[in-house]
Amino acid sequence: NPSNLHHSNSSDLGDYPKLRKRLLYENGIIQSRPFQKQYIFYPKSLSMHFAKSFREYLLESLKDLAPQFDSFQLVPFNDTDKNCAYSIYKNISKAIDDDNIEDGGAILILPDHIIERGSVLKNLHDCVKKEYYPKLRFQCVSAAKLQSFLYSSVDNNSNIIYNVDYKKQRIFSSYINNLLYKFLILNSKWPYALSKGLNYDIYIGIDAHDYYAGFCFLYKKGEHIVFDYENVPRQTGTYRNEKIGASTIRKVLLRNLDRHIPLHAKNPNGIVILRDGRSFGEEEKALEIVIEQLATKGILDSRTIKKGVIDVSKQSLFPIRTVRTTNGYSKYSNVAAGKYKALNSKEAFLFNTGYPFHIAGSSNPLHILQRYGDTDFKKVLEDIFHQSMLAFSAPDKSSSLPVTLKIVDTLIRSFAHQTSLVDLEQDDKEAFENYKYN
Secondary structure (H helix, E strand, O other), X not given: OOOHXXXXXXXXXXXXXXXXXXXXXXXXXXXXXXXXXXXXXXEOOOOHHHHHHHHHHHHHHHHHHOOOOOOEEXXXXXOOOOOOHHHHHHXXXXXXXXOOOOOEEEEEEXXXXXXXXXXXXXXXXXXXXXXXXXXXEEEEEEHHHHHOOEEEEEOOOOOEEEEEOHHHHHHHHHHHHHHHHHHHHHOOOOOOOOOOOOOOOEEXXXXXXXXXXXXXXXXXXXXXXXXXXXXXXXXXXXXXXXXXXXXXXXXXXXXXXXXXXXXXXXXXXXXXXXXXXXXXXXXXXXXXXXXXXXXXXXXXXXXXXXXXXXXXXXXXXXXXXXXXXXXXXXXXXXXXXOOEEEEEXXXXXXXXXXXXXXXXXXXXXXXXXXXXXXXXXXXXXXXXXXXXXXXXXXXXXXXXXXXXHHHHHHHHOOOOOOOOHHHHHHHHHHHHHHXXXX
């Protein structure tokens, strides 16, 4: 079993998910460096009092996680053109220009009066994120959702404030916390790290999405994690959405490892690429060249460093489930997280989401296959499991994916969308024509 958790007292293990979340709030995130400037963009159809109250709720929760955080600057934008998403986008852009905003993080409250137009709200959401990433990183929330939690009242000084409906306080607290976990990831603020280093010093998660390839570099214990991306040409053929050329991989690996190894992983003992889905041989070509080039610079020793390319699949042609028998009312339950089923010396199913985590149904394992390299496969399995324990987006829950692939999946969706401003404008024109003739 690759999990060290199984050596713990079983009663303590059952409390692990809640304990991890509690320790995060007791100690705060591990990174103490300052945040970039942060903003809350809100539509003028909402009152400034509403925006200020929302900001106070955010700050109250965020300061528990990151005491060094300062505040959010409120930025209003016009949304008077009902159901016109392109116009609202232009007004958001105008607010950015008027306030001379160049970079940082932002929470965007999307106006609720365009929700009735189906995918339009999502297209607006996608375009705002895509057009400004990475300089200005947006996290979006719905005005309608926020309004379902808050109601207006007047305080002792005759100021209008918004309070949380007491029946919805627990749900609202969970909603705010989940928003802030994503906000921290978007700002590269990692909540916690592993207590011990992985078996191999450097892991690199790689995935492709539309016209982009995403890369996540994890060093040692995970105290230093770096996300990067690159535009890639649209491929043709059966696997056009997954294949990334060796030249692209080599370029991204070199510009990161050249800079980060001397800072975060001197004399690394291994570099392992985790490929979401299927690798195509391009990864190993790039890794071989990068190792030789870094060795020439004296950054690592190519004679001793271990290397590997591992395919990590959420689905398999041979689906598998496993259970354990119990003496309780239900005869079966999920196996403990960290169990694996080896098919051979280079292939296994790994269960990351079993006990002590509570999930509906049976655990869905990852299919792990070592395509290339001389790394010890069992040590890689152990490292993948430990990476899955870095569940930044939900500290009290489980994560099937290792954090290097989870971060790529989370962040690349911030900008890797096919929807463009031209599509947004055309959609509004079609909506106007339908309204005019109907």
